[in-house]
Amino acid sequence: MLRRAVIQHLRTNVAILGGRVYQAFLAPPDTTRPYATVKLPAARGSPVLRSGGTQPVEVRLYTEPASFVELDDLELDVVAALHAVDIVDQDDGEVYRLRWMPGGGDFHDETRDVISRLVYFEAAVLVERS
């Protein structure tokens, strides 16, 4: 499962996150910063392959609202951990490969008083009729 694989991989490979990687919407409100969330929006059909497509993966990084330099460093670590490397779901052995995509952006989440950066990745997927 891609979602599980990405979360496991970030927990293991980005030391500064200290294992605080959650599914989107499920981060505990009092979690220590920095932390990250992983979201898988709807898969996108390929414009050229009938049964192919891409699965966007959104990683949001959250830090104290003190400096964006910490976010810069964290983003570099996350991209290094996820871009063009084999990511394995330890539970079922499935292997995935993501690529970093330009885009994303910074924002201030006033509800939690954190600053955040959205980092996009994509994985190639089969889009098959069930």
Added chain:
Amino acid sequence: MPGADEVIRNLRAWGEQRKAEGIMLAQDWARKLEAQMKEEQAQEKYWKNRTHNALNGLRGEVIVSKGGDEVIIALAHSVEYGPYLELANDGRHAILKPTLDAAIPEIYADYKRLWE
């Protein structure tokens, strides 16, 4: 060579016509996606409408490069807090990227048909 000038003229005219049709197709898609976003958000699919400023400020526009070689279909917010809607809360209120992503295969198919 007799007739070569006419062939070249016709090829150029054909290219210019395709460019113009490409821009018109993009404008058509931009209008369609703006209408779709507004229709869905009128039903509060993405966030709860309070002032309706964000709903009314949704835009679908076309950006054409100088020379017309590149055409961009752009979806945008007009309100200052648009980026917050799009990015914050783990993307709970994101409307632009999901709308465009869902339409991409159909847009490509339309352009493929145009150039066939």
